[in-house]
Amino acid sequence: MATTFLFLLLSAIFIAKAQRGQSVVNPGSFLTPTTTTTTNSSWPSPSGRYAFGFYKQGSGYAVGVFFAGIPDKTVAWTANRDDPPVSAAVTLNFTSDGRLVLQLAHGTTKRVAVYGETASSASMLDTGNFVVYNADNQTIWESFQNPTDTLLPTQRLLYDDVLDSSVSESNQSTGRFRAIMQQDGFIALYPIGTPYYIEYGYWSKGIQGPPLNATLNLDVDGHLYLANGNGIVTISAGGNSTKGLLYRLRMDDDGFLRLYSYNTNRKGDWVVTWSADSIGKCDPKGLCGVNAFCVIYDEEYNCTCLPGFAFVDESKRTLGCERNLTVDNCKEGTYDMEEEINTVWENDTLSRCFHQT
Known part of the structure; x- marks a missing residue:
């Protein structure tokens, strides 16, 4: 009986209704990273094409807008994109005073969207735009005005x-x-x-x-x-x-x-x-990261480390290279240098091995 009452309460808080093609999210609504019988992990647009909420990233979760109506959740926008992923023990709250915040596991909160007015509702639109409104139904924040990639x-x-x-x-x-x-x-x-x-x-x-x-x-x-x-x-x-x-x-x-x-x-x-036309596969400067250079093989780019260096991550070669010498090798102070022919260096993003005498 208690579970049924809670489910009905949550359903009343998140009112999805046909009002100018919007799904209306009211203050008091919340999301969790995983969907259960009483909670949702995202707020969908009316057609279900897009959704705003949690998606899986690495070993945790992030908050953003993604294509929900296709097999793979292709991300279109991310909140606080440079923050580390959050655990499953968090809640995304649209608070009673109109703030959109992450309630973190250790009790602190993190704003997902920053706006200067009090919000009275929000909507995930069928355009893929997540919009926050004030009491006069005027837009005070939208993901379209804060793009990521x-x-x-x-x-x-x-x-x-x-x-x-x-x-x-x-x-x-x-x-x-x-x-x-x-x-x-x-x-x-x-x-x-x-x-x-x-x-x-x-x-x-x-x-x-x-x-x-x-x-x-x-x-x-x-x-x-x-x-x-x-x-x-x-x-x-x-x-x-x-x-x-x-x-x-x-x-x-x-x-x-x-x-x-x-x-x-x-x-x-x-x-x-x-x-974008007229770009060579190796034209984006810094594509291969530090201590590496870009070469073309079979019409595709390939990253190669400088002699004496190894990839930071073999599975992601664009992350660059680091010396494959130990600290003891570095202290010895004798190194071999090799010439790389037909190579143009754009800047000095090289790591070096220093020792003091």
Whole structure:
């Protein structure tokens, strides 16, 4: 009897109703990383295409927006992406005073979304946008205005907005590459941490006209383009049927900006429908990490360590290399040096072995 009452109470707290195509989340609602008979792990959009809530990352869980209507939960947005995964003993609360927080196992809380007003409701929309509203039903926060590595249809990148790559498909922490909608009207790709100068960038596309008005846009039919008050510059033509097709633009962990499509009628995998042109496989600077360099084999890139170095992680060679010498070897103070021919060094990201005499 008590269990039934609790379930009915939770059902009343999370009211899913047809109101402008929204599923309404009210203060007092909460999620847990695993679904039980009385709790949910996510709040779905009306169609079930997207969901906001917990997803598996590494040995724990993260909070974000993901494609829920396909076999693999493809992540589109992540909250606090550089925080470590949380354990199963946490709760995501939409508190009675309108805060969206993680209640951690040791009793502390962590804001999932930061806004300056009191929230009265939230919604996971069918566009993939998670939105928080005030008492006047005005938007006070949305995931579309705080992108991580992905742009979804109807979402726009305004000037100075960025898409930062993730470490990998399975690790949504910030990676090494960035797509930025520049103030000069260009969408450009850079390694993270480098100045926004031509010599550091490795791809760009621009539009003539008022630069600060330029935006990067993705339509529901896969049309990817730059737009301002004077017109548009098409990057990927799109114009495809939208029936059963999903799209996402992602700044990938290898430094490439790619547009993907997914056919919900055929299932299968995401398919690349466009990739930034004129980029060589080894062009993204720093692709192979420190103490390594990039070479092309059979039209694909391959990372190779410098002589005397070994991969930090053999299964993920883009993480770079470290010396395969012991501390005792280093103290001896005698080392062999080998020349690497036909190699261009872009910077001094090398680790060295020092000893004092």
